[in-house]
Amino acid sequence: MARDQRDHYYKKAKQEGYRARSAYKLLQMNSKFHLIGKGDSVVDLGAAPGGWLQVAKELSGGKVVGVDLEEIASLEGVITIRADITAPGTAELILEALGGPCDVVISDAAPNLSGVWDVDHSRSIDLARQSLALAKSLLRPRGNFLVKVFQGDTFIEFLNEVRREFSRVQSHSPKASRKESAEMYIVGRKLLSGPVRMGDIVDVEISYMGSAGDGVAMVDGFAVIVKGGAIGDRLRVRIEAVKPNFAFGEVIARI
Numbered sequence: 001m002a003r004d005q006r007d008h009y010y011k012k013a014k015q016e017g018y019r020a021r022s023a024y025k026l027l028q029m030n031s032k033f034h035l036i037g038k039g040d041s042v043v044d045l046g047a048a049p050g051g052w053l054q055v056a057k058e059l060s061g062g063k064v065v066g067v068d069l070e071e072i073a074s075l076e077g078v079i080t081i082r083a084d085i086t087a088p089g090t091a092e093l094i095l096e097a098l099g100g101p102c103d104v105v106i107s108d109a110a111p112n113l114s115g116v117w118d119v120d121h122s123r124s125i126d127l128a129r130q131s132l133a134l135a136k137s138l139l140r141p142r143g144n145f146l147v148k149v150f151q152g153d154t155f156i157e158f159l160n161e162v163r164r165e166f167s168r169v170q171s172h173s174p175k176a177s178r179k180e181s182a183e184m185y186i187v188g189r190k191l192l193s194g195p196v197r198m199g200d201i202v203d204v205e206i207s208y209m210g211s212a213g214d215g216v217a218m219v220d221g222f223a224v225i226v227k228g229g230a231i232g233d234r235l236r237v238r239i240e241a242v243k244p245n246f247a248f249g250e251v252i253a254r255i
């Protein structure tokens, strides 16, 4: 008997009409992180056979688009696209189907496993990185992102790439993932759309004082709060944290 046939979530999926046991991973992660809300439009990358699509449709009731290299059997109220998420032109195909930016991008895309840990990890990172690039071009500001990655050497590097783009980022392993699995999910909430990112070095001039007594500089219309800055100070600051509407900067030099 194959391992899958003994699996609790495999049986549950069969009984409850989900196309894949992975449906429970998305249900569990959505309960914890509230990524998909009622009315949200959702894009699912690497969506075949469609377990996540079923869950996304149930949770949102909004527009849901699924993309995969494989054909996805039709699902009521869901648009499916057969395409390679790493190919140029796929973003346009998805945007056309959506008719505008979406609220949530989820990606469970996974390479065919070779069994060689490093090879599988680096292919998985390539797909995750491509999913992040697509999320940046498909999501509205403050939109949410969920992506699967097989653990390995460059996991942290990729986690930090996601950290630069979203206000709140966590990694998580849902209960429905198999214990022996190397997969992890990265959850990014609230896509940042301001002009600065964590770690950037920028030259600013303090133009007013905030209510808490910190200096505030504007960078392309975006507020950077600088502790200790006074009106008129010209400062070189390192961006320490970024929120959707403002950032915190630390003075590294007077200029």
Ligand SMILES: C[S@@+](CC[C@H](N)C(=O)[O-])C[C@H]1O[C@@H](n2cnc3c(N)ncnc32)[C@H](O)[C@@H]1O
Pocket: 019, 020, 022, 023, 045, 046, 047, 048, 049, 050, 051, 052, 053, 067, 068, 069, 070, 083, 084, 085, 086, 108, 109, 110, 111, 112, 127
């Ligand atoms: C684990 S399955 C997804 C399961 C899905 N979340 C569900 O609940 O039914 C991973 C999928 O990623 C797809 N995939 C891998 N590379 C891809 C690529 N470059 N473009 C599109 N899909 C890809 C595979 O074809 C496979 O169907």
